[in-house]
Amino acid sequence: MTARLWACYGQAYVSGPRLQIVTGKGGVGKTVVATTLALLEAEAGHTTLLAEAHGGGRVTSLLGLPASGAEITRVRPNLFVVDMNPRAAIHEYARLIFRFESLVNAVFENATVRRFLRLIPSLGELVMLGKIWFHEQEQNEHGPRFDRIILDAPATGHALAMLRAPSLVAAAVPPGPLRDITRNLSILLRDPERTALHLVTTPEEMPVAETLELLHAAQEELGLRVGRLFINQKLTPLAHAALRHLAAKGDVPLQAVAESLALREQRRMSQEEQLRALPDKLRAHAVVMPRLVTAAFGYEALQKLADQIRPQWEQDT
Amino acid sequence: MGTRHVSTFWRHYQIVVCAGTGGVGKTTVAAAIALAAARAGKRTLAMTIDPSRRLAYALGQHTIDNLEHPVAPEALREAGVELQAPLHVLVPDVRRTFDELIERSPLAAARKAQLLNNRIYQHFSSALAGSQEYAAIEKLYQVHQSGHYDLIVLDTPPSQNAVDFLEAPGRVLDFLENETLQWLVKPASATRFPRRTLGVGTAFFWRTLGSMTGGETLRELADFILSFREMYDGFRTRAAQVRSLLRSPQLAFTLVTSPAENQRHAMLHFYDELCAQGIIPRAVMVNRVHPMPPWGVSTTDAITAATRLLEPLDPEVTFQIIEAIKEEWLIAHHDSQALKELEARVHPTELVALPEQRQDVHDLVGLAPLQALFCADRGPTKS
Numbered sequence: 001m002t003a004r005l006w007a008c009y010g011q012a013y014v015s016g017p018r019l020q021i022v023t024g025k026g027g028v029g030k031t032v033v034a035t036t037l038a039l040l041e042a043e044a045g046h047t048t049l050l051a052e053a054h055g056g057g058r059v060t061s062l063l064g065l066p067a068s069g070a071e072i073t074r075v076r077p078n079l080f081v082v083d084m085n086p087r088a089a090i091h092e093y094a095r096l097i098f099r100f101e102s103l104v105n106a107v108f109e110n111a112t113v114r115r116f117l118r119l120i121p122s123l124g125e126l127v128m129l130g131k132i133w134f135h136e137q138e139q140n141e142h143g144p145r146f147d148r149i150i151l152d153a154p155a156t157g158h159a160l161a162m163l164r165a166p167s168l169v170a171a172a173v174p175p176g177p178l179r180d181i182t183r184n185l186s187i188l189l190r191d192p193e194r195t196a197l198h199l200v201t202t203p204e205e206m207p208v209a210e211t212l213e214l215l216h217a218a219q220e221e222l223g224l225r226v227g228r229l230f231i232n233q234k235l236t237p238l239a240h241a242a243l244r245h246l247a248a249k250g251d252v253p254l255q256a257v258a259e260s261l262a263l264r265e266q267r268r269m270s271q272e273e274q275l276r277a278l279p280d281k282l283r284a285h286a287v288v289m290p291r292l293v294t295a296a297f298g299y300e301a302l303q304k305l306a307d308q309i310r311p312q313w314e315q316d317t
Numbered sequence: 318m319g320t321r322h323v324s325t326f327w328r329h330y331q332i333v334v335c336a337g338t339g340g341v342g343k344t345t346v347a348a349a350i351a352l353a354a355a356r357a358g359k360r361t362l363a364m365t366i367d368p369s370r371r372l373a374y375a376l377g378q379h380t381i382d383n384l385e386h387p388v389a390p391e392a393l394r395e396a397g398v399e400l401q402a403p404l405h406v407l408v409p410d411v412r413r414t415f416d417e418l419i420e421r422s423p424l425a426a427a428r429k430a431q432l433l434n435n436r437i438y439q440h441f442s443s444a445l446a447g448s449q450e451y452a453a454i455e456k457l458y459q460v461h462q463s464g465h466y467d468l469i470v471l472d473t474p475p476s477q478n479a480v481d482f483l484e485a486p487g488r489v490l491d492f493l494e495n496e497t498l499q500w501l502v503k504p505a506s507a508t509r510f511p512r513r514t515l516g517v518g519t520a521f522f523w524r525t526l527g528s529m530t531g532g533e534t535l536r537e538l539a540d541f542i543l544s545f546r547e548m549y550d551g552f553r554t555r556a557a558q559v560r561s562l563l564r565s566p567q568l569a570f571t572l573v574t575s576p577a578e579n580q581r582h583a584m585l586h587f588y589d590e591l592c593a594q595g596i597i598p599r600a601v602m603v604n605r606v607h608p609m610p611p612w613g614v615s616t617t618d619a620i621t622a623a624t625r626l627l628e629p630l631d632p633e634v635t636f637q638i639i640e641a642i643k644e645e646w647l648i649a650h651h652d653s654q655a656l657k658e659l660e661a662r663v664h665p666t667e668l669v670a671l672p673e674q675r676q677d678v679h680d681l682v683g684l685a686p687l688q689a690l691f692c693a694d695r696g697p698t699k700s
Contacts (some may be wrong), residue, residue: 025339025340026338026339026340026341026475027338027339027340027341027575027580028340058579064464087577137399155339155340155475165331170437172436172437200322202368204677204679205677206679209679225528234642236637237374238637238638238641239631239634239637239638240628240632240633241630241634242627242634242638243638245624245626245627245630245649246626246627246638250622250623250626251622252611252613253612253618253619253622254619254622254623254626255616256610256611256612256613257612257619257623257642260611260612260642260645261638261641261642261645263675264641264645266675267675270676270677274677291644293644293647293648294651295578295651295654297577297578
């Protein structure tokens with residue numbers, strides 16, 4: 001399995017897997033990466049669904065739009081967003097099974113029942129993945145409804161819990177409808193033609209260490225195909241000769257400026273050092289995103305990032 | 318009161334709870350406070366329930382077994398930190414905490430074994446809503462009761478909602494108290510169950526949920542809940558004790574954030590939630606603040622001078638340097654604006670700015686300069 005996954009990853013794929021999951025350590029910029037990726041794919045002409053799991057509307061707020069909520073909303077040409085939550089996903093699942101809105105409402109809009117459902121472990125994660133599965137399969141008159149589904153997953157720990165939910169539930173419950181869902185999900189997640197997991201990191205020790213853990217879990221335990229590594233907030237190198245020139249020939253303030261920039265260079269080199277802990281193969285295909293300094297991160301900054309990473313993204317995909 | 322760059326707020330408390338969203342350095346801050354306290358002579362315990370167990374790694378601890386482990390003083394001495402009192406690290410294990418609860422309960426031995434062997438319990442005790450938080454608070458209560466420590470620093474799991482943590486004991490009770498559950502686990506008495514609670518018939522409810530999850534699943538779940546309910550009284554007593562501990566004046570909440578806009582918003586959301594619960598956070602830590610560059614001239618002047626000096630060089634090289642100068646200033650400027658806004662917003666809570674460290678903080682050597690910011694001997698300085 002592992003060999004097959006390694007063989008697959010990094011290799012050019014023409015159409016790309018439909019489902020692309022984005023995760024990494026908390027605070028590394030998962031939502032920024034997922035949203036930028038969705039913009040790129042939509043601009044390339046792919047009908048894209050950007051699905052947020054437990055995000056609390058971060059995607060729409062980044063895009064400068066009003067919250068979309070749990071309904072799939074078209075926000076730009078080819079780009080749809082949805083902010084999933086377990087409660088809405090369970091309701092939707094029930095609607096799919098029963099097809100009678102009033103009947104479903106009678107049961108699922110009941111506060112006692114809702115409290116009960118919230119207590120069933122892993123049900124929320126499972127049903128959200130189930131929703132993703134449904135849209136991955138969904139067809140309209142032209143073929144698949146979505147060419148790309150980008151899942152902005154929670155941070156590493158919770159993302160792993162989510163991706164483990166199908167096998168966890170499969171082991172714990174007797175045969176029945178719940179077990180059937182877990183089978184469909186496991187097939188989808190383990191199919192390298194249909195699903196890829198993108199990893200996001202910053203060039204620092206702890207996020208890199210967590211990326212390695214994630215890589216291990218994805219390949220050895222979950223059997224997920226690893227897609228691309230996104231390195232966020234990378235500092236651009238400065239010419240050392242110029243810094244030396246500033247320090248040697250400048251007055252006192254310029255010497256201080258040179259010292260600030262030398263410290264920045266030191267940080268950049270430490271970034272390079274940290275990245276060396278990652279497997280060569282993964283680094284070779286990484287998408288590098290420079291650090292952007294802005295007061296507030298909004299649509300403009302995203303578009304700038306999208307333009308900067310487009311060549312790297314298209315190179316291998 | 319201004320923004321502080323050094324803080325010793327922890328001296329007044331027995332428990333410090335660090336809360337915040339993921340990725341702001343909550344674990345690092347918790348470790349730094351624990352180090353500073355042990356250095357100052359307090360017998361200290363650092364606890365983390367972060368799913369990635371970063372605090373333990375940062376303190377050189379690699380086993381997760383629900384036990385208190387001492388941090389080797391030699392390792393700290395090498396990093397330049399001399400402890401005056403022992404420092405321990407504990408990573409609560411959710412499953413073990415629940416197992417211990419069952420083993421300590423007054424249930425008959427056979428019943429305990431039955432519960433420990435229940436398939437749902439085995440797979441899900443650590444996945445139950447709020448179980449991580451519950452285990453942490455339960456363990457916190459135990460170690461606090463032991464009297465072995467002068468200070469316990471607890472690093473909470475990252476969450477979107479600070480109240481999740483406070484409500485964890487209540488949620489486990491809620492789970493056991495749930496009327497629907499009571500009714501589900503005793504289908505025989507279903508006819509006497511008041512229809513109005515659910516609004517639909519029992520049989521209908523069973524059929525509906527059953528066709529979603531499978532009837533057998535529901536029955537196994539019911540069996541599990543039924544066994545767990547027998548421990549209800551124990552849970553209720555403990556939950557009340559824990560609840561008062563979380564609100565006791567010996568406990569300080571501190572919120573950790575970064576200068577980034579979305580992180581600040583998330584922190585303020587926490588802050589307001591806690592205040593609404595009658596808990597005023599004692600300190601807000603803004604981690605990784607870029608200090609204003611000490612250039613002695615305005616950025617415009619620095620750029621003009623640098624441009625002139627670098628003129629003979631490759632224009633591309635010069636452009637990069639000038640952009641970097643702008644960035645260095647801009648990033649510090651944004652951070653100082655962010656601090657000003659926060660200061661007004663969280664007043665009278667102490668606002669502490671922790672500067673971006675020269676080195677990546679991920680081990681004891683990296684923690685050494687950071688812990689100094691929580692030490693009294695540096696003396697409080699104000700900006």
